[in-house]
Amino acid sequence: MVQSNGAVSRGGAAGTVPNGSTIVSLSGVGKKFESGTVALSDVDLCVARGEFLSLLGPSGCGKSTVLRLIAGLDRPTTGRIAWGGERRPRDIGFVFQEPTLMPWARVYDNVWLPLRLKGMSAREAEPRIVEALESVGLQDFHRAYPRELSGGMKMRVSIARALATDPTVLLMDEPFAALDEITRFKLNDDLLRLWKERGWTIIFVTHSVFESVYLSTRIAVMTSRPGRIAEEIAIDEPSPRSPNFRMSAHYADFARATSDALSRAMGGA
Template sequence: MPTLTKPKEHNRERPVVFMENVSKIYPNGKTAVQNVSLEIEEGEFISFVGPSGCGKSTIFNMISGIIEHSVGKLEILGTTPTLARQQSTDVSFVFQEPTLLPWRSVLDNVMLPLEFRNVTKQEKLEKAHHVLKMVGLSEYTKALPRELSGGMKMRVSIARALVSKPKLLLMDEPFGALDEITRQNLQSELLRIWETEKMTVLFITHNVFEAVYLSTKIAVMTPSPGKVESVVEVPLPFPRNEDFRTSHQFSDIAAKVSQDLKF
């Protein structure tokens, strides 16, 4: 079965995500995801690529506990996805759209996840200001979403996901609607944050080049019903800069992923 980890000889730690023969079958009989087996270790940056409708978002929704899997074993941080979502702030989700509350300021949008936790007002403010500085929006705390560009809105969405210091960050094609310059800038910002915060990141994209630039490994999925066809390693060091995008290694890995996408 495809795996995203190599077995450790001694004292193997529990993976952040463990999926064994996981399938999702909807009530109408449609199988969206079939027999997916993955192990994802702490600190990895894993991108999922595949054709539209192959079940990438379904996998993320199962991992986050938004929907339940139908068959197989699925554990997140050693527990069920539902309990992981209900009992901790260890899992955060960034959707394709920023989904900001239009009547709330940038600062208030970012503090939203903390309002459901036992956190003092001062702590909320400190945490929110910290992550807004991290994404480069310290000067926009009082702005409303309508006053922001698309890239800035996505930065707010990322800051909101980071404010609870998650161990696992799920990102469902967050840069898909952005222009290429903004997209590349946010890719670099995301890698900087990932390296600083030591999170595990799962990232959906249709862009092979984006996947290669960001990832430690890339899971290539088949058309529906979605299966993991292959796992392509990106064995190149971080931090990565713009020169990496034009390197032979980058081109070779992108070609490998593209070839695996030809079913």
């Protein structure tokens, strides 16, 4: 693990859970697609309840595949995924890289969608939808169409849609990758605020060393395909974090150590 002095433990980190009970664990998980591509090999990872875990690695290393397996959208070829409550919870939220909004529907109806699919009427769902939109600062845009929103606002709608389901676990697949830096920083701060308020467990996929250090309580660094967990880095800084953290010596130390771990995972010196 990385401590405040920037020291990193090498070599795999399968399995220790920092400060909390395990909510989900992956043991020896591998994934081979019908095309013959081996996306994952022998992935061992434990996620603690309430932590913010980032998966960091090069393109094509299987980060998104890990999320899909945890969500139950696909099945591992080998290995086992176990939940602390024995069964996968039904209230898993998934925020994709693209907002994936229905262009013909207003913001309100886009947020209602997952609740409607669960059989919840508009009247039943209204308190949840209103609260979710207020949480992301879009209460005044509930009647807008996606075409009328900026990229950052569309992503807020996507987050609100996940929030409305009141998830135990929130899976996020590079949700801010396409946004400009100012918008990305603002949404990083909003996400940290919601994580603390809601008590979510978040598993977050990113290519950015700097984003992973700012957001995470722990970073799992993955190797190139077939992906596996090469190292884990604990970001031992209090939360919520202020923007001043990005300017601190600790942040620079963590970013340097994480970058070095990523280089090793990719076969660098």
